[in-house]
Amino acid sequence: MNKRKKYIFGNWKSNKDSVEVREWFKTFTSFYKQAKNLLTPDLEIVIFPSFTYLPLANTLIKEYQVPLKLGSQDISPFGKGAWTGEVAADQLSEWVNYVIIGHSERRNNFHEKDSLLQKKVEEALRGNLIPVYCIQDENTHIPSGVTIVAYEPVWAIGTGKTDSPENAGSVANSVKRNKNIKIVIYGGSVKPDNIDGFLQDKNIDGVLPGGASLDAKVFWELIKHVAGV
Ligand code: PGA
Numbered sequence: 525m526n527k528r529k530k531y532i533f534g535n536w537k538s539n540k541d542s543v544e545v546r547e548w549f550k551t552f553t554s555f556y557k558q559a560k561n562l563l564t565p566d567l568e569i570v571i572f573p574s575f576t577y578l579p580l581a582n583t584l585i586k587e588y589q590v591p592l593k594l595g596s597q598d599i600s601p602f603g604k605g606a607w608t609g610e611v612a613a614d615q616l617s618e619w620v621n622y623v624i625i626g627h628s629e630r631r632n633n634f635h636e637k638d639s640l641l642q643k644k645v646e647e648a649l650r651g652n653l654i655p656v657y658c659i660q661d662e663n664t665h666i667p668s669g670v671t672i673v674a675y676e677p678v679w680a681i682g683t684g685k686t687d688s689p690e691n692a693g694s695v696a697n698s699v700k701r702n703k704n705i706k707i708v709i710y711g712g713s714v715k716p717d718n719i720d721g722f723l724q725d726k727n728i729d730g731v732l733p734g735g736a737s738l739d740a741k742v743f744w745e746l747i748k749h750v751a752g753v
Pocket of ligand 1: 535676680681682683684711712713714732733734735736
């Protein structure tokens with residue numbers, strides 16, 4: 525029987541400059557080299573740097589030969605064209621496989637609404653990118669075509685407080701059953717000392733750490749937990 529696929533998505537938010545990106549990869553690679561067999565194909569490890577560092581991250585992934593994929597933290601709701609400041613699906617697809625859509629920091633600080641998020645999902649799918657759609661609870665609207673949902677209770681993001689694995693598992697279960705979503709991950713203050721509870725729930729397929737993904741050593745610790753070591 526195939527092992528269930530597990531996902532670990534590191535959301536770097538607006539952190540790191542090019543020197544720090546290089547350092548992160550150097551450190552990550554030093555851990556990876558000591559335990560290459562940990563990163564099996566049933567582990568999907570994706571980092572989400574700022575737009576500006578996607579090409580650099582892509583170069584470093586190739587240079588260090590680390591099995592990481594890239595995602596972007598946002599996407600334009602429009603295609604290529606006269607949309608100042610936006611980054612379109614066709615531009616992103618050169619670099620990334622995944623895109624986070626509807627993160628609460630964007631909903632709250634940039635007033636992104638369901639209708640806009642719907643267009644972003646459509647653009648992502650048109651560009652063959654996989655949307656990682658963030659929801660606050662089981663009642664958040666999920667646009668059609670979404671296959672991966674990140675359950676992220678707002679009060680748990682960057683606060684050090686996590687939801688209980690039981691409640692997160694029950695939200696994941698509800699979303700899977702009622703909204704026909706295949707993959708649900710949990711985000712909100714995930715750390716090496718609390719990750720196991722979430723991973724043990726059969727409806728939670730992985731995690732979306734923010735703060736804990738910034739330090740390559742801590743991120744590697746999280747990967748070890750996801751790999752069951
Ligand atoms: P956090 O962020 O792990 O720092 O709480 C999670 C997220 O916002 O994706």
